[in-house]
Amino acid sequence: MKVPFNYLPFQFSKVGPYFSEWKKLIKSTEFTLGKYVEEFEKNFAKYIGIKHCISTNNGTDALILSLKALNIKEGDEVITVCNSFYATTGAIVECGAKPVFVDCDDRFQINVKQIEKAITKKTKAILPVHWGGASPDINDIVKIAKKNNLKIIEDACMGIGAKIGNKYPGTFGEVNAFSMHPLKSLNVMGDGGMVVTDNNNLASWLRKYRNHGMINRDNIAIWGTNNRLQPLQAVVANIELKKINQIIIQRNRNAKILDDGLKNITGVKIPNRKKGYKETFALYMAQFKKRDQLKKFLIKNNIEVKIHYPKPLHLQNPSKKLGYKTKDFPIAEKQAKELLTLPVHQYLSRKQLNYMVSKIQQFYSNK
Numbered sequence: 001m002k003v004p005f006n007y008l009p010f011q012f013s014k015v016g017p018y019f020s021e022w023k024k025l026i027k028s029t030e031f032t033l034g035k036y037v038e039e040f041e042k043n044f045a046k047y048i049g050i051k052h053c054i055s056t057n058n059g060t061d062a063l064i065l066s067l068k069a070l071n072i073k074e075g076d077e078v079i080t081v082c083n084s085f086y087a088t089t090g091a092i093v094e095c096g097a098k099p100v101f102v103d104c105d106d107r108f109q110i111n112v113k114q115i116e117k118a119i120t121k122k123t124k125a126i127l128p129v130h131w132g133g134a135s136p137d138i139n140d141i142v143k144i145a146k147k148n149n150l151k152i153i154e155d156a157c158m159g160i161g162a163k164i165g166n167k168y169p170g171t172f173g174e175v176n177a178f179s180m181h182p183l184k185s186l187n188v189m190g191d192g193g194m195v196v197t198d199n200n201n202l203a204s205w206l207r208k209y210r211n212h213g214m215i216n217r218d219n220i221a222i223w224g225t226n227n228r229l230q231p232l233q234a235v236v237a238n239i240e241l242k243k244i245n246q247i248i249i250q251r252n253r254n255a256k257i258l259d260d261g262l263k264n265i266t267g268v269k270i271p272n273r274k275k276g277y278k279e280t281f282a283l284y285m286a287q288f289k290k291r292d293q294l295k296k297f298l299i300k301n302n303i304e305v306k307i308h309y310p311k312p313l314h315l316q317n318p319s320k321k322l323g324y325k326t327k328d329f330p331i332a333e334k335q336a337k338e339l340l341t342l343p344v345h346q347y348l349s350r351k352q353l354n355y356m357v358s359k360i361q362q363f364y365s366n367k
């Protein structure tokens with residue numbers, strides 16, 4: 001039996017609905033911003049419950065724009081987590097600021113207890129990540145930010161469809177970023193992103209900055225750049241947004257089957273599923289003893305597993321210049337050696353999920 005990680009061939013096996021909408025777009029020739037992009041921004045705002053959504057080329061741009069909107073620049077420090085995708089830190093560096101890392105907790109999220117220790121006179125913001133589609137202890141982060149007069153920028157790139165209580169990721173910080181990369185819960189056929197905020201002034205700046213600072217064709221208000229979402233992708237995003245709730249339900253069902261099947265296996269550690277938090281399961285991650293051997297075994301048995309990531313950000317090459325070294329963040333370093341990501345997507349059958357569990361059981365009973 002095969003258990004693929006990549007669900008895109010299933011998701012996009014029927015291309016009819018996309019082509020019929022693209023035909024309308026092509027007829028309209030609205031190829032930069034325009035009706036389809038505006039419609040998606042409105043639908044997204046309604047979905048997560050926020051005032052302003054400004055779509056972008058990708059999630060990385062969304063992060064950079066969020067930081068720039070808050071005037072984060074050279075000389076500033078931004079506190080973030082030491083295990084995430086490179087873009088979280090890359091965006092901070094791109095704005096000229098210094099990333100200050102904090103260790104992970106046992107749910108692979110930013111360790112909230114360590115944030116206050118990392119605050120200095122130069123700290124301007126906290127950039128928590130909804131890593132893997134789970135969420136950090138965001139209400140505590142909001143308290144810390146308020147107490148220390150810091151801004152929050154959420155990296156909600158993997159968080160579309162998650163919930164904390166009755167609120168969505170991306171509605172806690174001042175300006176927040178999403179990605180619609182093909183491997184996110186809401187995805188397009190290429191790159192796409194979104195910046196969201198409830199702040200009218202920031203939204204107005206972001207809208208201009210994303211489009212060369214233009215007020216109209218002949219006048220600019222500020223020097224800006226071009227981070228616009230492609231209307232072809234906005235068409236895809238609008239179609240996919242209608243399916244998001246069902247996708248999240250299915251992924252949660254699959255994750256529960258995996259959790260139930262794996263929780264009693266000695267050698268496997270499932271992260272605590274925090275009460276009141278709904279995950280997107282962009283990634284299903286757990287900790288496994290003898291991880292590298294298990295990975296080989298599962299791949300040999302046609303189960304496509306991944307590691308997110310084998311090297312935390314503070315041990316990546318450019319972090320050396322920032323003074324980071326091994327043993328700085330022991331929890332993340334241990335997790336980097338034990339983490340494995342299993343397929344959990346909405347196209348998996350119960351048989352495939354049971355097969356994964358049985359192969360993992362077999363691995364540990366043979367060792």
Ligand SMILES: Cc1ncc(COP(=O)(O)O)c(C=O)c1O
Binds near residue numbers: 060155157158181
């Ligand atoms: C946590 C996180 N932040 C940022 C990004 C960057 O998004 P994008 O690939 O759309 O630029 C990604 C995804 O790739 C991500 O997973």
